Every structure is written in C-alpha cells, then in structure tokens.
Amino acid sequence: xxxxxxxxxxxxxxxxxxxHTCSVTCKQAWTNRTGVEYVWFNNVETRxxxxxxxxxxxxxxxxxxxxxxxxxxxxxxxxxxxKKLATIFSNPLLPNISDYYEPWTYDxxxxxxxxxxxxxxxxxxxSLLSGRDMKVQWSANWDDDLGGSPELTxxxxxxxxxxxxxxxxxxxxxxxxxxxxxxxxxNPSCAASCPSGxxxxxxxxxxxxxxxxxxxxxxxxxxxxxxxxxxxxxxxGKAEKCxxxxxxxxxxxPTVCAETCVGRLRYIGVVLYDADRVLDAASTPDDQDLYxxxxxxxxxxxxxxxxxxxxxxxxPPDWVEAAQRSPVWxxxxxxxxxxxxxxxxxxxxxxxxxxxxxxxxxxxxxxxxDAEDERALFGAIDALRIPVEYLxxxxxxxxxxxxxxxxxxxxxxRAYMRDVNLxxxxxxxxxxAVGLTEDEIEDMYRLLALAKYDERYVIPSAxxxxxxxxxxxxxxxxxxxxxxxxxMGGSGPFGEMSGGSxxxxxxxxxxxxxxxxxxxxxxxxxxxRRVNLLNWDxxxxxxxxxxxxxxxxxxxxxx
Amino acid sequence: xxxxxxxxxxxVSLAVFVGGHIxxxxxxxxxxxxxxxxxxxxxxxxxxxxxxxxxxLFVVLGHIGGxxxxxxxxxxxxxxxxxxxxxxxxxxxxxxxxxxxxxxxxIYRRRTTGPVFSATTKNDKFxxxxxxxxxxxxxxxxxxxxxxxxxxxxxxxxxxxxRSIFYFRPAVDLMTQAGIGFQIHVTLAWILFAVWPFTRLxxxxxxxxxxLTRPYIVYRSRExxxxxxxxxxxxxxxxxVAPQPxxxxxxx
Numbered sequence: 001x002x003x004x005x006x007x008x009x010x011x012x013x014x015x016x017x018x019x020h021t022c023s024v025t026c027k028q029a030w031t032n033r034t035g036v037e038y039v040w041f042n043n044v045e046t047r048x049x050x051x052x053x054x055x056x057x058x059x060x061x062x063x064x065x066x067x068x069x070x071x072x073x074x075x076x077x078x079x080x081x082x083k084k085l086a087t088i089f090s091n092p093l094l095p096n097i098s099d100y101y102e103p104w105t106y107d108x109x110x111x112x113x114x115x116x117x118x119x120x121x122x123x124x125x126x127s128l129l130s131g132r133d134m135k136v137q138w139s140a141n142w143d144d145d146l147g148g149s150p151e152l153t154x155x156x157x158x159x160x161x162x163x164x165x166x167x168x169x170x171x172x173x174x175x176x177x178x179x180x181x182x183x184x185x186x187n188p189s190c191a192a193s194c195p196s197g198x199x200x201x202x203x204x205x206x207x208x209x210x211x212x213x214x215x216x217x218x219x220x221x222x223x224x225x226x227x228x229x230x231x232x233x234x235x236x237g238k239a240e241k242c243x244x245x246x247x248x249x250x251x252x253x254p255t256v257c258a259e260t261c262v263g264r265l266r267y268i269g270v271v272l273y274d275a276d277r278v279l280d281a282a283s284t285p286d287d288q289d290l291y292x293x294x295x296x297x298x299x300x301x302x303x304x305x306x307x308x309x310x311x312x313x314x315x316p317p318d319w320v321e322a323a324q325r326s327p328v329w330x331x332x333x334x335x336x337x338x339x340x341x342x343x344x345x346x347x348x349x350x351x352x353x354x355x356x357x358x359x360x361x362x363x364x365x366x367x368x369x370d371a372e373d374e375r376a377l378f379g380a381i382d383a384l385r386i387p388v389e390y391l392x393x394x395x396x397x398x399x400x401x402x403x404x405x406x407x408x409x410x411x412x413x414r415a416y417m418r419d420v421n422l423x424x425x426x427x428x429x430x431x432x433a434v435g436l437t438e439d440e441i442e443d444m445y446r447l448l449a450l451a452k453y454d455e456r457y458v459i460p461s462a463x464x465x466x467x468x469x470x471x472x473x474x475x476x477x478x479x480x481x482x483x484x485x486x487x488m489g490g491s492g493p494f495g496e497m498s499g500g501s502x503x504x505x506x507x508x509x510x511x512x513x514x515x516x517x518x519x520x521x522x523x524x525x526x527x528x529r530r531v532n533l534l535n536w537d538x539x540x541x542x543x544x545x546x547x548x549x550x551x552x553x554x555x556x557x558x559x
Numbered sequence: 560x561x562x563x564x565x566x567x568x569x570x571v572s573l574a575v576f577v578g579g580h581i582x583x584x585x586x587x588x589x590x591x592x593x594x595x596x597x598x599x600x601x602x603x604x605x606x607x608x609x610x611x612x613x614x615x616l617f618v619v620l621g622h623i624g625g626x627x628x629x630x631x632x633x634x635x636x637x638x639x640x641x642x643x644x645x646x647x648x649x650x651x652x653x654x655x656x657x658x659x660x661x662x663x664x665x666i667y668r669r670r671t672t673g674p675v676f677s678a679t680t681k682n683d684k685f686x687x688x689x690x691x692x693x694x695x696x697x698x699x700x701x702x703x704x705x706x707x708x709x710x711x712x713x714x715x716x717x718x719x720x721x722r723s724i725f726y727f728r729p730a731v732d733l734m735t736q737a738g739i740g741f742q743i744h745v746t747l748a749w750i751l752f753a754v755w756p757f758t759r760l761x762x763x764x765x766x767x768x769x770x771l772t773r774p775y776i777v778y779r780s781r782e783x784x785x786x787x788x789x790x791x792x793x794x795x796x797x798x799x800v801a802p803q804p805x806x807x808x809x810x811x
Binding site for chain 1: 588589591592593594595596597598599600601604605608609611612613673674676677678762765767769770771773775776777778779780781
C-alpha cells in the first residue's frame with residue numbers, strides 16, 4: 001500500500017442553475033490573457049448538448065484517454081510513444097480553433113466615431129486571431145439551454161449512444177447543466193502523452209500542472225486528455241490547464257469556481273488513495289466496472305491501518321484529519337451519491353458529480369403527482385428510463401444501476417426529510433429502502449442542503465515547513481524578492497512573454513499595478529489585440545470600448 | 560577577406576551558436592517552444608510540416624555523412640566515388656526537394672492564413688528568409704552541379720575544410736577552391752548557425768527522445784516548483800536557538 005493524498009471536488013448537479021458565474025470568475029482569474037481568449041478552464045455545458053469543444057466526448061474521433069489492448073494492457077488510445085513522435089510535426093488529432101470557437105471582440109469605436117448617417121451604426125464582430133471582420137458562429141456555450149436544438153443537440157455524442165426513441169423524447173423531457181473543470185485524474189493521460197514530460201502530478205495534493213518552462217508546445221496533451229481540458233495558448237505556444245487554483249488551495253481557501261458558485265454546489269476535500277492499485281483499477285476489463293474499481297482505490301481515513309500507512313508515507317496528520325472530515329470522501333464512499341464523469345476513459349477522474357434528481361421531480365410535479373412522496377419518486381426513477389440511461393452514459397459507462405441507486409437515495413432523503421420538517425412521524429423504512437441509516441440520511445441532508453463554507457471546503461494548507469527551504473516558499477504571503485526581477489508582461493524578443501519566468505504572485509502584482517495605474521490596456525496600438533469586456537476589470541479606460549475623455553476645463557480632479 | 564569569411568565568421572558563428580543556446584536556455588526557458596500554429600490551420604500544415612521536417616532531418620543526416628566522414632574512409636570500405644556520388648546526389652536531391660516543397664507550403668500557409676500571419680514575428684520572417692536562402696543555395700549546388708555535368712567534389716574541399724575548423728587549423732585554401740555556389744551556401748549556413756539560438760529553431764534541441772524511456776506519469780513534489788535561489792547576502796529568517804530545551808507542542 002502506498003498512500004497518497006488527492007485534492008478532489010464533487011459537484012451537486014441538482015443545484016446548478018447554469019449561471020456561468022464559475023466560468024466567468026475563473027476566466028477573470030486565469031485566462032483573461034491574449035492567447036487564451038478561447039480557453040475556459042471551467043465551462044458549463046447544457047446537457048444534452050455538444051459540449052466544449054464540440055463533441056469532445058466522441059473518442060472515436062478525438063482518441064483521448066486510455067484503452068485496453070487485446071492482452072489487457074493499458075495504452076493511450078491515440079497511440080503509443082513511437083506513434084506520438086512520428087506524428088509530432090503535425091498532430092492529426094488536434095482540435096481546430098473552430099472546434100472551440102474563434103474568439104472575437106466588437107468594433108465599438110465605430111459606434112462612437114460613425115458620421116451622421118441614415119442607418120444606425122453597428123459594432124461589427126472582429127476576430128481576435130486575425131483582426132478581421134468575422135461572423136460569430138459558435139462559442140463555448142452556443143447551445144446553452146438547448147438553444148438551436150434539435151439541429152445542434154442531435155450531435156451530442158452521448159445522445160447518439162442511446163436509442164432513437166429516447167433521443168426524440170429526451171429533448172422534451174430533460175435538461176441539466178454540467179460544469180466542468182480539469183479532472184486532476186489519478187491516471188492522467190495528458191501527462192502520459194506529453195513528450196517533454198512537462199505535465200506532472202504533484203505528490204502532495206495530486207494537482208496536475210503544466211511546467212511552463214519545460215513545455216515545448218508539442219500539443220500531444222490536448223489530444224491525450226479525453227475531457228479536452230488542456231488547452232494550447234496560441235501566443236506563447238505552451239499548454240495551459242486548470243490549476244485547481246493551487247495558490248489558493250495551498251493556503252487553505254477553495255478554488256475560484258467553488259468560492260463564487262452561486263448555488264454552492266461544489267465540495268472540495270482530500271481523498272486518500274492507494275497509488276499502487278491505480279494502474280490495476282484503470283485496467284479493469286469491463287468499462288462498467290470502472291466506477292467500483294476506482295472507488296476501491298480510495299482508502300478509508302478512519303481505518304487505523306490506513307492512518308498508519310499514511311503516516312509512514314509522510315502525509316501530515318492534519319491532512320489525514322482533513323481526509324476524515326472530507327465532504328468529498330463522504331459523498332463518494334459514505335453516502336455513495338457521487339459518480340465519476342466518464343470512467344470509461346480510464347483516467348480515474350477526481351471531480352465527481354451527484355446526478356440531478358430534479359428532472360424526475362419536475363416530471364412528477366408537472367403531471368400532478370406528489371413530488372416528495374417516496375413511492376412516486378422511486379416509481380418515477382424506474383419509469384423515466386430516459387434520463388437514467390443518459391446519466392449512465394455520462395457517469396457509469398452506461399450501467400444504469402448505480403445511477404438508479406443514487407437517484408433513489410436522493411429521492412429517499414427528500415421524502416424522509418419532509419416528514420422531519422413537517423413534524424410527521426419519521427419513517428425509518430425509507431432510509432432502509434435506500435440502504436442508509438436514519439442518522440446517515442440526516443447527515444447527508446445536512447451536507448447537501450445546509451453545509452456551511454467550512455463544511456463544504458475542508459482544505460488543509462500546504463506544508464512549507466516540511467521542505468528544506470522553509471520560509472521562502474509562501475509565494476502568496478511574501479516575496480517579490482526573487483532573482484532577476486520583474487520584466488512585466490509584454491513580448492520578449494522571442495515571442496509572447498519570453499524571458500525568465502516569475503512567480504505567479506509577482507505576475508499578478510505587476511499586472512494589477514499596471515492596470516490600476518495606467519490608462520492604457522493590453523496593447524492599445526495593436527488593433528488585433530483589442531480589449532473585450534470580459535478581460536477589462538473596470539480600471540483605466542479601455543480605449544476600444546469607450547470614447548476618449550472629454551477635455552475638462554481647469555484642473556478638475558478626476559473622479 | 561578570405562580570412563574573415565572562412566576563419567573569423569565560422570568561429571564567431573560557432574561561439575554564438577553554443578554560447579547563445581546556453582544563454583537562451585538559462586534566460587528564456589519559457590520562450591523555448593515550437594510556437595505551433597496548428598490550432599489556427601491544420602489542413603496545409605498536415606502536408607507541409609511533415610514534408611519539411613522529415614526532409615530536413617534527412618538533409619541533416621546527409622550533411623553529417625558528407626562532411627564528417629572523409630572520402631578515404633568510404634574508399635577503404637570499398638564504396639567507389641561514383642557510387643557514393645550517385646547515392647548522395649539522388650538522396651540529397653529528394654530530401655532537398657522535400658524540404659523546399661514543405662517550406663514553400665508552410666510559408667504560403669503562413670502568408671495566406673490570417674491568424675497564422677498575424678502570429679508571425681519579425682524574428683520569424685528574418686529566420687525564414689535565411690533558412691530558405693541556405694536551403695536553395697544548398698540544393699542548387701547539388702542539382703545544378705550535376706546538370707552542368709562536372710560536379711565539384713565537395714568531399715575534397717568543403718568537407719575537409721569543415722573538419723579543419725574543429726582541429727583549429729582552418730584550411731582556408733580548400734574553401735577558396737570550392738565553387739561560388741558552395742561558398743554562398745557555407746557562408747549562409749554560418750550566419751544561420753549564429754542566429755539559430757535566437758529564433759524558434761531552438762526547438763530542434765528539444766526533440767523529445769526522453770519520452771521513449773520515461774514512465775508515463777510524472778510525479779513531482781511541490782517543493783521542486785517552489786524552491787528558488789536565495790539572494791546573495793540574504794539569510795532566511797530562522798527561529799532563534801532556544802536557551803533551554805522546551806517541550807514541543809504536541810502535534811494534532
């Protein structure tokens with residue numbers, strides 16, 4: 001047994017209202033730069049829908065993730081090491097920018113400078129890649145709220161796997177939102193695909209990161225990731241991906257997406273797992289057994305044997321304690337209501353989802369039934385096979401039983417807690433029917449419905465003092481005092497942002513300072529890199545968006 | 560002039576080539592990338608890029624063979640000059656044409672695809688001109704020389720001259736004997752080597768051969784990423800030494 005700790009997340013899809021706040025705040029924090037305009041480390045998809053990038057789940061086409069060879073060995077679906085090197089000059093499986101979308105801004109200046117004319121002037125969309133006029137035809141959530149269906153929705157790769165009849169009924173009955181970030185997999189195929197070895201998994205917390213100094217821009221990681229959550233920065237020529245907001249996590253605060261989630265549907269916590277068993281579990285022959293195989297890799301932090309092994313593996317005591325209080329561990333293994341996204345990709349993803357019960361509830365209510373009654377709910381879960389099948393394609397490689405069990409548990413909790421809230425006598429048989437004790441159902445209810453900040457986010461801080469260089473590493477806390485000083489932003493002689501790298505905190509510090517103290521934005525002389533409102537933080541005048549300040553008389557203080 | 564062209568230029572170029580790479584690697588690891596533009600356009604790239612890259616790999620191999628292996632060595636193994644010449648010219652012509660076709664497609668793509676063109680730096684343009692000029696000069700030596708009918712045997716002039724550079728006894732007269740075509744090609748090549756470390760050509764040296772042997776999943780400690788050099792004369796704050804042993808607070 002080799003115990004390792006993993007920062008993991010669970011999202012409760014019942015609560016997602018598709019407001020995209022997570023996406024927008026993530027973008028503000030991480031990808032509001034030139035070169036990653038099209039990149040959303042966090043995005044929210046409407047299901048059924050094509051997703052972002054379009055049809056990324058169609059692994060027949062994109063060849064992401066792992067597969068088993070005939071002899072049962074795990075291998076990259078896109079081909080092994082030799083094939084990777086042979087196709088390095090032109091990766092045939094790389095999505096084109098149009099599979100994401102061509103980023104654009106609007107020519108607002110036209111609105112302000114247009115001469116008097118009969119027709120209202122129009123702010124034309126301009127491509128942020130070429131600077132030319134463009135027709136906006138797609139975006140990260142073009143099919144939001146089933147927009148454009150049924151023409152667009154039929155291309156959903158998951159919907160294609162279910163039968164025709166189901167497909168037609170589906171659009172009438174069922175819709176939910178799926179927020180996605182990098183899965184920070186236990187068996188990351190992006191890291192395995194990287195020819196330079198630049199993508200690594202941190203031993204302390206399992207966060208998967210791209211070493212920007214070692215990345216050489218071979219683009220194989222984009223192909224390797226079946227979730228298409230590694231992106232290519234087209235200005236710097238380097239891969240970038242969700243960082244699980246490691247500078248925040250290290251000091252014990254949740255990721256930006258979780259922090260700002262309006263529905264409070266995200267949970268973050270530590271999960272202990274046995275690193276020695278990951279490969280075996282990922283090589284499970286039957287796709288549908290992968291969900292249970294992955295759960296069998298996780299270790300119970302309440303088990304004294306596991307605690308002993310964790311100590312031996314050098315996991316700090318407060319991390320083990322955090323693992324015991326971890327909401328993620330509870331939702332996955334205690335209450336068993338969270339499921340992995342696409343376990344059949346065999347990457348052992350670590351962002352799990354509680355499938356939505358609301359479609360059933362809505363269907364019951366709309367047809368005049370009592371949507372809180374457990375018999376009606378259990379009946380609906382069995383009768384409404386369509387959503388269950390679809391959810392099973394997402395979360396259990398098509399096996400409807402675990403999905404059904406999860407939904408029954410959520411329905412049972414609803415019915416049980418209604419009695420509690422109404423002061424009616426409790427019915428232990430409901431809890432029994434879904435395989436939980438009454439205490440467990442109440443605890444689960446608390447975690448799902450009431451849990452406060454420190455219950456949803458149990459994040460132990462990183463341990464700097466365990467390293468030799470204690471005291472120097474609190475990047476957030478101190479240290480703009482690093483060698484060779486800041487060469488803030490801009491283009492180096494060898495392309496975007498070349499030159500020595502600087503710590504994240506330093507970069508942020510100078511970026512903010514520059515914005516707050518200057519009136520110019522990114523590169524005002526270059527119309528190809530216009531400001532768009534998404535990356536304008538309200539500081540200074542964005543010249544492409546606003547008219548020049550009118551000359552004021554005298555020395556009036558600017559407000 | 561001959562000393563300048565055939566002694567000073569080569570040594571300056573080689574010094575800049577080696578020193579430049581060391582400096583660039585230390586100063587600019589972040590800028591060390593292929594800066595691929597495949598995201599913008601991949602139809603033409605799929606054709607041009609492998610053509611160019613595989614072509615130039617063969618060209619490099621050919622140069623290694625032609626410049627570093629002396630004629631006496633091939634003679635000793637029993638490979639006749641005419642046979643060697645035939646093979647070298649045909650393979651060289653094929654790979655040269657591959658390379659030039661490839662780069663022609665790539666440059667056409669670069670010019671005509673809007674996003675690719677706007678991602679092209681001045682540095683890139685300069686490098687492309689130099690690279691294409693060197694390639695054209697090299698290929699025309701191979702092809703034209705044989706069309707005229709009496710090719711110059713570079714293995715008796717350019718090759719020994721090239722090797723003599725590394726013995727630190729540059730055989731300048733060998734180079735002056737070589738045809739003007741060879742002289743142009745060699746001069747361009749020296750300039751190309753000198754600018755090499757400062758262009759995107761550096762990605763040649765990051766050919767990821769280590770991928771064949773490393774384990775699939777890379778684990779790294781957070782410590783490695785966080786540690787950075789301590790400034791000279793700056794001591795990290797450490798707790799003062801306690802006068803007497805204190806009971807350590809029990810860890811939670």
